[in-house]
Amino acid sequence: MSPQVIQTRLGIGACIAAAFLIFVGIPGWVSSPSNVQNIVLAPTFWPYVLSAMTGLIGLGLILAGRRTGGAASDEEVVETDGLGWPRLVALALIMALTMYALPRLGMVWTTMLVFAATAFLFRTRHRVTALICAVLIPLALYAFFAHVAGVGIPQGNFVRLP
Amino acid sequence: MSLFDSLIAGLSLVASFEAFFALFAGICIGVVGGAIPGLSATMAVALTLPFTFSLQPITGILLLLGVYKGGIFGGSIPAILIKTPGTPASSATILDGFPLAEKGEAGRALGMALWASCTADLISNLALILFAGWLASFALSFGPPEFFALILFSLTIIAGVSGESLLRGALSAMLGLLLATVGLDLVYGTNRFTFGDPNMMGGLNFIAVLIGLFAIPEIIAMAWNPTAHLGKARALGKTKVTFADYKRSFKSIVRGSLIGVFLGSIPGIGAAPSAFLSYSEARRKSPNKENFGKGEIEGVAASEAGNNGVAGATLIPLLALGVPGDVITAIIIGAFMIHGLQPGPMMFVLNVDIIYGLFIGLIVSSVFLFIVGSVAIKGFKFVADVPKRILMPAVLVLCIYGVFAVNNNIFDVGVMFVMGWVGYVMMRHHVPAAPFLIAFILGPLLEDNFRQAMLMSGSDPMILLRGPITWFFWALTVITIVAIIRGIARKAPAT
Numbered sequence: 055m056s057p058q059v060i061q062t063r064l065g066i067g068a069c070i071a072a073a074f075l076i077f078v079g080i081p082g083w084v085s086s087p088s089n090v091q092n093i094v095l096a097p098t099f100w101p102y103v104l105s106a107m108t109g110l111i112g113l114g115l116i117l118a119g120r121r122t123g124g125a126a127s128d129e130e131v132v133e134t135d136g137l138g139w140p141r142l143v144a145l146a147l148i149m150a151l152t153m154y155a156l157p158r159l160g161m162v163w164t165t166m167l168v169f170a171a172t173a174f175l176f177r178t179r180h181r182v183t184a185l186i187c188a189v190l191i192p193l194a195l196y197a198f199f200a201h202v203a204g205v206g207i208p209q210g211n212f213v214r215l216p
Numbered sequence: 217m218s219l220f221d222s223l224i225a226g227l228s229l230v231a232s233f234e235a236f237f238a239l240f241a242g243i244c245i246g247v248v249g250g251a252i253p254g255l256s257a258t259m260a261v262a263l264t265l266p267f268t269f270s271l272q273p274i275t276g277i278l279l280l281l282g283v284y285k286g287g288i289f290g291g292s293i294p295a296i297l298i299k300t301p302g303t304p305a306s307s308a309t310i311l312d313g314f315p316l317a318e319k320g321e322a323g324r325a326l327g328m329a330l331w332a333s334c335t336a337d338l339i340s341n342l343a344l345i346l347f348a349g350w351l352a353s354f355a356l357s358f359g360p361p362e363f364f365a366l367i368l369f370s371l372t373i374i375a376g377v378s379g380e381s382l383l384r385g386a387l388s389a390m391l392g393l394l395l396a397t398v399g400l401d402l403v404y405g406t407n408r409f410t411f412g413d414p415n416m417m418g419g420l421n422f423i424a425v426l427i428g429l430f431a432i433p434e435i436i437a438m439a440w441n442p443t444a445h446l447g448k449a450r451a452l453g454k455t456k457v458t459f460a461d462y463k464r465s466f467k468s469i470v471r472g473s474l475i476g477v478f479l480g481s482i483p484g485i486g487a488a489p490s491a492f493l494s495y496s497e498a499r500r501k502s503p504n505k506e507n508f509g510k511g512e513i514e515g516v517a518a519s520e521a522g523n524n525g526v527a528g529a530t531l532i533p534l535l536a537l538g539v540p541g542d543v544i545t546a547i548i549i550g551a552f553m554i555h556g557l558q559p560g561p562m563m564f565v566l567n568v569d570i571i572y573g574l575f576i577g578l579i580v581s582s583v584f585l586f587i588v589g590s591v592a593i594k595g596f597k598f599v600a601d602v603p604k605r606i607l608m609p610a611v612l613v614l615c616i617y618g619v620f621a622v623n624n625n626i627f628d629v630g631v632m633f634v635m636g637w638v639g640y641v642m643m644r645h646h647v648p649a650a651p652f653l654i655a656f657i658l659g660p661l662l663e664d665n666f667r668q669a670m671l672m673s674g675s676d677p678m679i680l681l682r683g684p685i686t687w688f689f690w691a692l693t694v695i696t697i698v699a700i701i702r703g704i705a706r707k708a709p710a711t
Contacts (some may be wrong), residue, residue: 057646060645060646061381061383061384063645064384064387064645064647068274068387068390075394079409082407083407083409083410083411084406084407084409085401085406085407085408086404086406087404089408090404091675092670092675094666094667094670094675094677095403095667095670095675097401097403097404097406097408100236100397100666101394101397101408101409101661102313104390104393104394104397105394107390108387108390108391108394111383111386111387111390112387114386115383115384115387118381118383132436132523138439138440138441141439141440141442142436142439144439144441145435145436145439146637149633150634152616152629152633153626153629153630153633156616156626156629157626161616161617165616165617167610167614168609168613168616169609169610169613170609171610172435172439172609173605173606175439176438176439176442176605176608176609177442177605178603178605178606179603179605180603180605180606183603183606184605184606184609187606187609187610188609191610191613191614192613192617195613195617196617197613198267199415199617199621202270202590203267203269203270203621204270205269205270205620205621205624206624207617207620208620209628
């Protein structure tokens with residue numbers, strides 16, 4: 055992506071977000087009592103000001119994008135094997151499944167699976183080490199947080215740890 | 217309470233095995249975290265934060281300060297050995313450190329980096345002890361209008377941490393300010409963007425947002441390209457730094473430390489500009505100026521003194537005014553808050569024992585840094601050998617435990633994941649995350665003080681200009697904005 059494309063995309067995104075907040079988000083999701091005497095004290099005042107400023111910055115980014123050269127950035131994020139997007143989707147899926155599994159399987163078992171899944175997703179060359187770490191690291195963290203820090207780590211519905 | 221009484225109170229708090237062990241452990245974690253390219257001192261501090269919950273406030277904060285100090289030094293190790301700064305602050309160290317490593321003198325460069333870092337750290341800590349109390353006593357006379365003007369000025373920090381584009385930094389800050397409005401309204405208690413979910417009524421958890429923004433994007437980036445990190449570490453060589461080297465570079469070290477103290481005490485400047493300024497001053501004044509950039513040991517000393525001189529000084533605005541001096545101190549503010557402490561002038565009245573305990577701990581930290589740094593230089597090969605594709609899953613698991621532990625709430629883990637993707641999109645579009653975090657912290661304070669000032673004055677905006685203190689901060693804000701605009705205008709014709 056060239057700096058021009060980045061600036062323009064960000065600018066358009068900021069303007070859309072600002073317009074959405076001003077016309078939909080703030081009227082719909084920010085409650086303000088009807089008896090507020092002064093606008094500057096209203097709960098909606100600050101979000102409106104910030105949204106308007108976001109819109110202005112968006113316009114600034116669009117203008118700056120038009121003035122910036124179109125040459126490609128040399129800091130472009132390089133993907134080597136063409137599987138970057140599938141891996142990103144897989145990682146998003148792992149995160150979504152983590153949220154589902156945490157209250158059901160418990161944190162220790164879920165994080166063991168998360169560790170193993172991400173290590174294999176990252177194509178680790180140390181598979182045995184990854185599996186050992188996948189078991190030991192969650193257990194060590196459980197021991198610290200549950201027994202030293204006194205945090206109530208979720209245990210899940212199946213196997214409970216001491 | 218007299219200075220002596222305060223010192224005794226601080227000593228009684230900090231003189232325990234736990235406190236010094238936490239400091240020592242923090243420095244070890246920091247050096248290792250800073251030395252692993254891609255992990256960074258910021259992420260090391262963020263990941264250590266959840267481990268402080270169960271500790272005494274002084275122990276937990278000393279642990280984090282240890283990570284901070286160790287991380288800044290640790291960043292110089294990969295900068296010298298593999299030309300990859302572990303932290304942005306170590307960028308200037310590459311200029312002469314890497315050429316020295318190429319000549320087979322990496323051990324000498326690392327030794328000088330350590331000596332310069334420890335000297336600068338000590339000078340910076342002394343500056344903190346001398347100036348923070350004085351500034352805090354002055355700030356005791358502040359009311360909401362003064363704090364509003366101060367925080368507004370502090371938001372100009374964003375210019376310093378915006379990187380290549382101020383507009384992108386400003387956009388990031390606006391997103392942070394907007395996210396900070398989530399929760400119940402401060403005055404009327406009505407809902408703002410809570411969607412009726414009780415989890416969101418207290419606002420989004422600071423630690424979840426912070427770890428999501430700084431740690432998770434690195435993990436996502438690894439999914440995009442799992443082999444991007446592969447590099448080769450360099451041998452240390454047999455040459456070691458000598459006292460003659462240190463003596464020859466001493467002036468540059470002291471000058472760099474003072475530059476670091478001055479720039480560090482101004483919120484937002486950060487360690488990287490300080491390191492480069494110190495380096496350029498050393499080059500300008502050195503009789504060997506033609507050697508700079510080709511492997512001059514004084515260049516390594518100057519840049520390391522410049523970046524470590526900042527470490528103690530950034531705590532001056534943090535402790536005295538409650539304003540973070542840089543991103544890492546913004547995270548450390550979170551640790552204070554978790555332990556029920558509010559950094560700022562009142563802390564010098566209510567928690568003077570903690571303040572002086574921290575001062576004593578910081579002085580000791582320079583000695584610990586020297587010990588840990590000496591070992592770390594020899595052991596870096598082992599640190600560099602930790603497989604990144606094992607490290608990152610471990611970081612992910614640590615993030616899940618750490619974020620959950622803040623409130624015992626799985627919702628916070630979800631917030632962290634979402635913020636991680638936001639942070640990754642920002643990273644891909646070169647939008648810096650630091651302004652987001654700083655604005656997220658300062659946003660509620662800014663709004664709260666603004667509305668309190670308006671309530672005090674019956675909505676008369678002139679209260680925001682009510683006296684010399686507010687005039688001073690408004691003037692500083694205007695001067696900073698003018699300087700930023702001039703900087704942009706100068707850069708524009710050049711590009």
